[in-house]
Amino acid sequence: MTSIGLVVFGLVSLLALMSLLPPLAGRLRLPYSVLLAVVGVILGLAVTLRPDQAIPSPALHDIFDALASVEISSESFILIFLPTLLFEVALAIDVRRLLDDIAPVLTMAVVAVVICALTVGFTLSMASPVGVIACLLLGSIVATTDPAAVVGIFREVGVPKRLTTLVEGESLLNDAAAIALFALLLPMLLSGGEGSISGTVLRFLISFGGGALAGFVMAWAACMLFPVLNGWPKAEITLTIALAYLSFTLPEHYFHVSGVVSCVVAGLVLGSAGKTRMRPGTFEQMEGVWGQLGFWANSLVFLLAAMFVPRIMEGTSLIEIGFILLVYVATLTARFVTVFALLPLLTHLGLMQRINNRIKTVIVWGGLRGAVSLALALAVIENEAVPANMRDFIATSVTGFVLMTLFINGITLRPLVGFFRLNRLNPVARGVRDRAKLMTLTDVANDLAEIARAEGIDRDIADKTLSSIEARLGVARARSHRGVELMADEMVKVGLTVAAAHEVERCFDLLNERIVDRRIAEMLLREAQHVREAVRGTGRKGYVMAAERGLGFGPAFRFAMWVQRTIRFEKPLAAALADRFEFLMMQRQVLSDLVPFARDRLQPLIGEEAADEIIKLTARRIEAVDQSLLALKLQYPAYAADLQRQYLGRIARQRESAAYQALAANLVVSGEVERELTAELERHWTGLDGRPRLDPELSAIDLVARVPIFRDLDIKRQQAIAHLLTPQLALPESAVVRRGDKGDAMYFIASGAVRVVVEPSVELGSGDFFGELALLTGHPRNADVVALGFCKLLALKARDFQRLLAQDAGLKARIEQVAKERLNLG
Numbered sequence: 001m002t003s004i005g006l007v008v009f010g011l012v013s014l015l016a017l018m019s020l021l022p023p024l025a026g027r028l029r030l031p032y033s034v035l036l037a038v039v040g041v042i043l044g045l046a047v048t049l050r051p052d053q054a055i056p057s058p059a060l061h062d063i064f065d066a067l068a069s070v071e072i073s074s075e076s077f078i079l080i081f082l083p084t085l086l087f088e089v090a091l092a093i094d095v096r097r098l099l100d101d102i103a104p105v106l107t108m109a110v111v112a113v114v115i116c117a118l119t120v121g122f123t124l125s126m127a128s129p130v131g132v133i134a135c136l137l138l139g140s141i142v143a144t145t146d147p148a149a150v151v152g153i154f155r156e157v158g159v160p161k162r163l164t165t166l167v168e169g170e171s172l173l174n175d176a177a178a179i180a181l182f183a184l185l186l187p188m189l190l191s192g193g194e195g196s197i198s199g200t201v202l203r204f205l206i207s208f209g210g211g212a213l214a215g216f217v218m219a220w221a222a223c224m225l226f227p228v229l230n231g232w233p234k235a236e237i238t239l240t241i242a243l244a245y246l247s248f249t250l251p252e253h254y255f256h257v258s259g260v261v262s263c264v265v266a267g268l269v270l271g272s273a274g275k276t277r278m279r280p281g282t283f284e285q286m287e288g289v290w291g292q293l294g295f296w297a298n299s300l301v302f303l304l305a306a307m308f309v310p311r312i313m314e315g316t317s318l319i320e321i322g323f324i325l326l327v328y329v330a331t332l333t334a335r336f337v338t339v340f341a342l343l344p345l346l347t348h349l350g351l352m353q354r355i356n357n358r359i360k361t362v363i364v365w366g367g368l369r370g371a372v373s374l375a376l377a378l379a380v381i382e383n384e385a386v387p388a389n390m391r392d393f394i395a396t397s398v399t400g401f402v403l404m405t406l407f408i409n410g411i412t413l414r415p416l417v418g419f420f421r422l423n424r425l426n427p428v429a430r431g432v433r434d435r436a437k438l439m440t441l442t443d444v445a446n447d448l449a450e451i452a453r454a455e456g457i458d459r460d461i462a463d464k465t466l467s468s469i470e471a472r473l474g475v476a477r478a479r480s481h482r483g484v485e486l487m488a489d490e491m492v493k494v495g496l497t498v499a500a501a502h503e504v505e506r507c508f509d510l511l512n513e514r515i516v517d518r519r520i521a522e523m524l525l526r527e528a529q530h531v532r533e534a535v536r537g538t539g540r541k542g543y544v545m546a547a548e549r550g551l552g553f554g555p556a557f558r559f560a561m562w563v564q565r566t567i568r569f570e571k572p573l574a575a576a577l578a579d580r581f582e583f584l585m586m587q588r589q590v591l592s593d594l595v596p597f598a599r600d601r602l603q604p605l606i607g608e609e610a611a612d613e614i615i616k617l618t619a620r621r622i623e624a625v626d627q628s629l630l631a632l633k634l635q636y637p638a639y640a641a642d643l644q645r646q647y648l649g650r651i652a653r654q655r656e657s658a659a660y661q662a663l664a665a666n667l668v669v670s671g672e673v674e675r676e677l678t679a680e681l682e683r684h685w686t687g688l689d690g691r692p693r694l695d696p697e698l699s700a701i702d703l704v705a706r707v708p709i710f711r712d713l714d715i716k717r718q719q720a721i722a723h724l725l726t727p728q729l730a731l732p733e734s735a736v737v738r739r740g741d742k743g744d745a746m747y748f749i750a751s752g753a754v755r756v757v758v759e760p761s762v763e764l765g766s767g768d769f770f771g772e773l774a775l776l777t778g779h780p781r782n783a784d785v786v787a788l789g790f791c792k793l794l795a796l797k798a799r800d801f802q803r804l805l806a807q808d809a810g811l812k813a814r815i816e817q818v819a820k821e822r823l824n825l826g
């Protein structure tokens with residue numbers, strides 16, 4: 001065979017082998033990486049010993065030649081495999097959760113890497129002759145953890161998702177941190193230890209920060225491109241692959257910042273922003289592609305790196321074994337200190353939830369090392385510039401150490417989890433499980449009886465099958481009644497968690513059905529995810545608080561108002577109002593769907609009482625949304641009508657298109673006919689995706705004409721007055737003036753109403769004015785004035801007040817008259 005032929009043959013033989021390993025690992029109940037390491041070492045032994053030479057079989061010779069020819073170099077590891085390994089994990093991480101726990105994640109990732117590198121470095125340098133920098137380099141190599149084993153077990157035993165994110169996030173960022181550190185230390189080692197500590201730290205930070213920025217910008221650029229590629233999933237997915245590799249190589253090559261960090265950040269950004277920017281379905285397809293690529297890369301790297309182990313470990317001396325043990329003890333100690341000393345400190349500072357000691361122990365023990373450590377060691381071995389004794393030292397220590405973590409920690413991790421009883425379901429989860437079983441078995445029994453009757457199956461056969469189900473039902477029924485009522489609160493929390501997740505799904509549905517556009521979908525999603533996180537944190541209380549906060553006016557809205565007020569530029573405010581309008585309408589839609597969901601789907605699982613509570617909470621949210629929506633509708637009825645028209649149009653379009661798709665899927669119409677029908681439908685509904693324009697109706701002259709005391713003036717006069725007045729919008733329940741403040745303006749109400757907080761309170765409506773007393777008397781404001789709903793106001797500044805009154809005796813008399821009455825009342 002030719003040499004390329006051999007490489008291809010070797011690779012596909014490995015793929016064939018790899019396809020058998022995951023099920024085998026499952027059957028042996030071993031972490032997959034442990035099994036990979038075992039197989040890799042065996043293959044490595046075989047390639048070194050060449051047992052085939054004793055057997056005269058050309059095919060066998062070829063297989064061994066092929067295996068020997070697929071040796072991985074550190075360069076191919078870095079350029080071919082590393083971007084995929086990093087990008088795939090980053091893509092799958094829930095960035096919101098990661099950000100919520102960013103303090104512990106960064107501690108575990110960056111601080112722990114430094115602690116580990118220092119501990120290993122200084123411990124070893126005391127015992128070995130190779131010098132402190134080589135030892136620190138070794139420390140950085142062994143500081144990366146491979147989360148696969150721990151995450152796999154965590155998923156199986158159902159520990160809280162936050163812990164899984166912590167461990168995943170840790171390993172992702174610590175790869176980046178350790179590789180960045182490695183990249184700094186290696187040149188230092190080669191230059192004989194030149195360079196100051198502060199210089200190194202600074203370069204580390206620049207490399208890290210610059211990499212993060214580069215990754216962010218590149219991923220963002222890709223996200224902007226997705227709409228251009230719309231409709232071509234294969235092109236979109238290809239772009240993500242290009243992004244992974246470009247974000248890895250370009251920043252490193254041209255800007256000398258960390259490509260690893262850049263690649264990780266690009267993956268994180270794409271994973272969080274891509275879902276709403278790609279075509280529906282494409283994101284899932286892309287996740288599938290990346291999952292597959294990640295599996296190949298991880299397995300291949302592991303196998304290929306493990307194949308080196310026999311050669312590296314050949315002739316290991318007793319002293320070297322001593323070093324390996326030392327590295328093992330030092331890393332374990334470093335990890336112990338991080339987890340048991342630093343994490344509690346973070347909890348103490350309120351930066352992270354408490355985790356119990358059993359879980360902490362599992363995290364310490366689960367710090368397995370994997371492909372990245374092996375490949376970094378390989379990079380040192382291949383580097384001719386590194387002195388030979390250091391190369392041997394690093395190679396054997398790292399390899400031996402990785403094997404120890406895999407074979408000792410990897411194999412004992414699951415028993416440890418069992419020993420700590422972490423694999424036991426908590427009572428609430430057990431309650432849900434029992435009810436789920438009850439619900440399902442009841443449905444199955446009913447269906448089965450129905451099918452047996454309809455299809456004329458023998459009575460006694462049907463009865464026999466049914467009675468076995470009945471027996472299981474009996475057990476489930478007995479169990480599901482036990483103790484569940486005691487945990488109504490917990491059940492409400494479970495129910496709310498599911499409901500919140502359903503809310504997130506509904507937002508995606510609306511986006512996929514093109515009922516909402518991307519921006520509004522993103523707003524809805526952000527809100528739904530907030531609610532979901534809040535439930536996870538503080539249950540019912542968190543839910544209520546997050547829901548309330550979601551209806552408030554955010555900083556962007558307030559900024560838009562400020563822009564309108566100060567420079568009379570209305571566009572941002574118009575956009576903010578339109579966004580809010582649509583957001584509220586769509587949120588109403590999402591929430592109204594939750595009620596039947598709670599009744600039909602949740603109730604069987606969490607019981608009637610808890611489901612009722614959830615329905616009540618949802619109803620309260622709907623009411624609050626309705627109120628906010630009403631406030632807007634009262635002010636902008638025409639826009640509300642436009643939005644409703646558009647909404648109905650979008651529903652009609654979605655129904656029609658879904659119906660055609662269903663017909664085509666059932667082969668009632670051909671694909672061609674479906675395409676034609678869809679094209680006609682799209683033609684009919686053009687213009688549905690743009691947004692109707694909202695006019696905030698804040699033009700001074702229009703508003704002046706609506707205030708009775710100005711209405712009868714001639715147009716010239718009105719224009720002069722309008723010149724002095726600043727139109728502004730007041731938000732529902734916001735205070736326009738506050739008692740005790742100095743008076744700087746008075747206000748005319750052009751539309752809407754306000755409440756003057758005096759005893760008893762007074763409501764003022766369109767045409768009324770307020771805030772005149774402070775200007776006339778020079779005293780502080782004598783009451784709070786709060787907007788009821790949205791109000792359009794005309795503000796008259798103190799200095800213009802005198803001017804206007806001087807020009808218009810009638811107005812002056814009117815204002816003074818009203819002021820006198822008000823003062824007398826007070």
Ligand code: CMP
Pocket residue numbers: 737743756758762769770771772773774775780781782783784785822825826
């Ligand atoms: P000022 O004191 O500048 O700020 C609070 C405003 O509330 C005040 O001006 C009046 O415009 C208004 N106000 C105070 N008391 C009454 C009242 N009894 N009836 C109506 N408006 C009032």
